[in-house]
Amino acid sequence: MGISHTQTGTISTDPRSDARSVVSASLRIAGGKATVKEKNMAKGTTTIDVGADGVALITIINPPVNSLSFDVLYSLKESYDQALRRDDVKAIVVTGAKGKFSGGFDISAFGGVQTGKVDQPKPGYISIDVLTDTVEAARKPSVAAIDGLALGGGLEVAMACHARISTPTAQLGLPELQLGIIPGFGGTQRLPRLVGISKALEMMLTSKPVKGTEAHGLGLVDSLVSPNELVSSARRWALDMVEGKRPWVASLYKTDKLDSFGEAREIFKFGRAQVRRQAPNLQHPLVCIDVVETGIISGPRAGLWKEFESFQELVRSDTCKSLVHIFFAQRGTTKVPAVTDLGLKPRRVNKVAVIGGGLMGSGIATALVLSNYPVILKEINEKFLQAGLDRVKANLQSRVKKGKMTQEKFEKTFSLLKGALDYESFRDVDMVIEAVIENVSLKQQIFADLEKYCPPHCILASNTSTIDLNLVGSKTRSHDRIIGAHFFSPAHIMPLLEIVRTNKTSPQVIVDLLDVGKKIRKTPVVVGNCTGFAVNRMFFPYTQAALLLVEHGTDLYLIDKAVTKFGMPMGPFRLVDLVGFGVGVATAMQFIENFPERTYKSMVIPLMQEDKRAGETTRKGFYLYDDKRKARPDPEVKKYIEKARSISGVSVDPKLAKLSEKDIIEMIFLPVVNEACRVFAEGIAVKAADLDISSVMGMGFPPYRGGIMFWADSLGSKYIYTRLEEWSKTFGGFFKPCAFLAERAAAGAPLSAPVEQAKSRM
Numbered sequence: 228m229g230i231s232h233t234q235t236g237t238i239s240t241d242p243r244s245d246a247r248s249v250v251s252a253s254l255r256i257a258g259g260k261a262t263v264k265e266k267n268m269a270k271g272t273t274t275i276d277v278g279a280d281g282v283a284l285i286t287i288i289n290p291p292v293n294s295l296s297f298d299v300l301y302s303l304k305e306s307y308d309q310a311l312r313r314d315d316v317k318a319i320v321v322t323g324a325k326g327k328f329s330g331g332f333d334i335s336a337f338g339g340v341q342t343g344k345v346d347q348p349k350p351g352y353i354s355i356d357v358l359t360d361t362v363e364a365a366r367k368p369s370v371a372a373i374d375g376l377a378l379g380g381g382l383e384v385a386m387a388c389h390a391r392i393s394t395p396t397a398q399l400g401l402p403e404l405q406l407g408i409i410p411g412f413g414g415t416q417r418l419p420r421l422v423g424i425s426k427a428l429e430m431m432l433t434s435k436p437v438k439g440t441e442a443h444g445l446g447l448v449d450s451l452v453s454p455n456e457l458v459s460s461a462r463r464w465a466l467d468m469v470e471g472k473r474p475w476v477a478s479l480y481k482t483d484k485l486d487s488f489g490e491a492r493e494i495f496k497f498g499r500a501q502v503r504r505q506a507p508n509l510q511h512p513l514v515c516i517d518v519v520e521t522g523i524i525s526g527p528r529a530g531l532w533k534e535f536e537s538f539q540e541l542v543r544s545d546t547c548k549s550l551v552h553i554f555f556a557q558r559g560t561t562k563v564p565a566v567t568d569l570g571l572k573p574r575r576v577n578k579v580a581v582i583g584g585g586l587m588g589s590g591i592a593t594a595l596v597l598s599n600y601p602v603i604l605k606e607i608n609e610k611f612l613q614a615g616l617d618r619v620k621a622n623l624q625s626r627v628k629k630g631k632m633t634q635e636k637f638e639k640t641f642s643l644l645k646g647a648l649d650y651e652s653f654r655d656v657d658m659v660i661e662a663v664i665e666n667v668s669l670k671q672q673i674f675a676d677l678e679k680y681c682p683p684h685c686i687l688a689s690n691t692s693t694i695d696l697n698l699v700g701s702k703t704r705s706h707d708r709i710i711g712a713h714f715f716s717p718a719h720i721m722p723l724l725e726i727v728r729t730n731k732t733s734p735q736v737i738v739d740l741l742d743v744g745k746k747i748r749k750t751p752v753v754v755g756n757c758t759g760f761a762v763n764r765m766f767f768p769y770t771q772a773a774l775l776l777v778e779h780g781t782d783l784y785l786i787d788k789a790v791t792k793f794g795m796p797m798g799p800f801r802l803v804d805l806v807g808f809g810v811g812v813a814t815a816m817q818f819i820e821n822f823p824e825r826t827y828k829s830m831v832i833p834l835m836q837e838d839k840r841a842g843e844t845t846r847k848g849f850y851l852y853d854d855k856r857k858a859r860p861d862p863e864v865k866k867y868i869e870k871a872r873s874i875s876g877v878s879v880d881p882k883l884a885k886l887s888e889k890d891i892i893e894m895i896f897l898p899v900v901n902e903a904c905r906v907f908a909e910g911i912a913v914k915a916a917d918l919d920i921s922s923v924m925g926m927g928f929p930p931y932r933g934g935i936m937f938w939a940d941s942l943g944s945k946y947i948y949t950r951l952e953e954w955s956k957t958f959g960g961f962f963k964p965c966a967f968l969a970e971r972a973a974a975g976a977p978l979s980a981p982v983e984q985a986k987s988r989m
């Protein structure tokens with residue numbers, strides 16, 4: 228540890244030795260008050276304010292979520308050193324500015340840690356020197372005053388304090404595992420000692436926070452108070468500790484919540500089995516269990532060291548890099564150049580109309596009422612309308628059954644929905660989402676009617692998954708307010724919303740829909756107008772490649788197995804069964820029409836359809852289904868494949884009949900990468916990261932591989948190009964690498980680098 232003098236002459240212990248050139252948070256003491264002053268663009272800080280009661284209030288300040296950057300952490304240590312040194316300080320309260328305790332360690336610093344570009348403190352400095360040996364071991368008590376959120380490192384700071392006071396609605400959790408790491412500031416040791424091993428493992432392995440009220444019941448929080456009483460209650464609590472009226476607890480050494488060794492062993496065994504079953508490709512959940520176990524067996528200090536070493540290793544893993552990429556990519560989807568940077572404010576959407584009460588329309592209506600939007604559901608007759616209303620009711624009731632909604636809330640939510648058979652009630656709606664069948668002339672008629680009945684500001688959205696929006700709006704003069712709102716089925720559950728803009732859609736309308744998307748808790752991705760938009764364009768080669776392989780001799784069940792092992796929720800054949808052959812064929816027709824040069828025409832599905840196989844709904848598709856929807860392979864399918872082969876004149880290729888899992892994955896996913904490159908090059912997606920999110924949330928691509936483009940870059944453009952080129956020579960145009968891929972490969976450039984002069988369609 229280096230010792231240096233700050234510019235004001237205060238002695239500070241600096242763990243970074245010479246690393247102070249980046250920032251210096253120096254302490255200025257003025258009349259009993261001390262503030263930490265930022266210099267040289269410090270990334271956040273803490274302030275310390277000593278009151279007449281002898282309580283030092285340390286406030287974490289780093290908007291928007293008070294994340295713990297290294298600057299904040301060093302400043303926290305300096306504030307603590309000051310509070311512990313000063314005679315007028317008896318106790319300490321730690322809190323976060325503007326109603327947020329802390330969102331945890333600064334995730335944007337991970338990149339610097341991974342590349343070694345950031346000077347890191349000496350090993351164990353934050354978790355042992357600062358939180359354990361300074362905060363927890365202090366001779367003055369600390370109380371954490373928690374509002375808003377205490378996540379990851381934020382909760383770890385709070386757990387190092389001797390008590391925690393929280394608001395009932397604050398969110399407390401250790402969500403590090405969702406980033407491919409484990410808690411690194413003592414969380415793996417303190418949480419089990421505060422809430423018990425089982426609950427602590429559950430909280431870490433699921434990454435789900437608990438609310439203040441639950442945290443109180445668990446013993447993670449000592450008292451609940453309203454936000455305006457928070458700091459005063461925490462001060463009083465801290466002084467009570469000084470006077471011996473309240474227990475002064477060091478969480479690290481608590482044992483009353485710990486199970487016996489025998490019981491603990493069982494919990495770890497159960498946890499490991501669950502992780503292996505649910506996340507077979509991930510190592511870090513198992514590492515988390517190992518670290519907790521070390522603390523239980525060898526004591527918490529040994530646990531802290533093991534935590535530190537494991538954290539350092541995991542933070543550099545591909546899984547962590549991929550998940551951190553997904554974290555920022557997800558937040559980046561709402562930053563659309565020349566749209567969200569124009570200073571436009573979203574207009575208030577008070578009332579929405581949904582046209583069509585089928586599966587999609589009712590799902591969309593459900594998502595809207597769940598976020599308190601009054602909705603009109605329009606159908607063409609009483610029977611269909613009732614069926615649509617019933618579907619929404621069933622969606623909501625299923626939440627009641629699962630304990631996610633009270634009966635009272637159900638009634639209130641359902642009352643937001645009104646049925647309609649004509650457009651009279653559309654005169655005061657702010658947004659319409661059309662969700663009828665994929666029929667161009669029907670949609671054209673609907674949009675012409677909407678123009679007549681809806682107010683001129685009303686957003687006119689279509690949920691079409693493939694049809695060109697210019698065509699949909701061709702009988703109107705409202706092109707600037709026509710937009711695509713492509714939901715994924717089931718619409719009230721799936722997280723992605725593809726927002727499709729034409730070259731005439733106004734930025735204001737896009738901003739409005741982005742806002743609605745956020746309010747209904749979707750991740751919106753703004754894409755350009757084309758057949759299939761981003762997600763379906765990427766999905767198409769996925770099933771096509773699978774059919775090509777099967778016709779050339781690869782075992783279909785082996786394909787599904789390899790793809791599931793890779794991390795997709797299901798293989799391409801199980802997916803086609805789920806979606807239904809009817810929908811699959813209709814979508815395929817759109818692609819054959821628009822991209823004939825790269826469509827692989829297989830007869831397997833049409834032949835199966837002739838035999839009344841249509842997928843899961845008929846209990847027969849590529850699999851056979853029992854009453855519980857459990858799928859089992861069907862040897863009969865072979866005969867359709869053989870027939871399809873003879874029709875198309877394809878013969879079994881001995882190499883493809885014996886493909887390794889690695890080759891299966893590449894032959895299925897490299898064509899998807901190829902299509903993603905086209906979508907990117909055409910400007911349909913503005914950023915490669917948007918395709919990563921689209922693939923993760925729309926296709927189920929494993930987030931721990933970072934999304935389709937991020938994963939592709941881990942293989943390299945040259946490698947992908949060479950493989951596709953080689954296959955295209957044998958199997959034709961379906962595999963032919965696109966010009967963008969060829970260019971990137973020739974330049975040795977990553978696929979996700981921005982397209983400078985992309986011919987934007989937007």
Ligand SMILES: C[C@H](O)CC(=O)SCCNC(=O)CCNC(=O)[C@H](O)C(C)(C)COP(=O)(O)OP(=O)(O)OC[C@H]1O[C@@H](n2cnc3c(N)ncnc32)[C@H](O)[C@@H]1OP(=O)(O)O
Nearest residue numbers: 292294330331332333334335378379380402410411412558
């Ligand atoms: C050593 C330690 O154990 C390691 C750690 O602590 S790792 C970090 C653990 N913490 C987390 O995983 C929490 C991550 N953050 C979240 O889950 C959510 O952002 C949240 C619940 C805090 C807030 O959600 P919400 O209100 O919807 O806002 P959201 O859009 O997500 O975030 C707001 C901004 O804060 C940023 N942000 C959130 N948490 C951050 C963090 N921990 N570090 C850096 N930036 C963060 C987001 O990137 C976003 O930035 P932008 O406005 O430039 O896009």
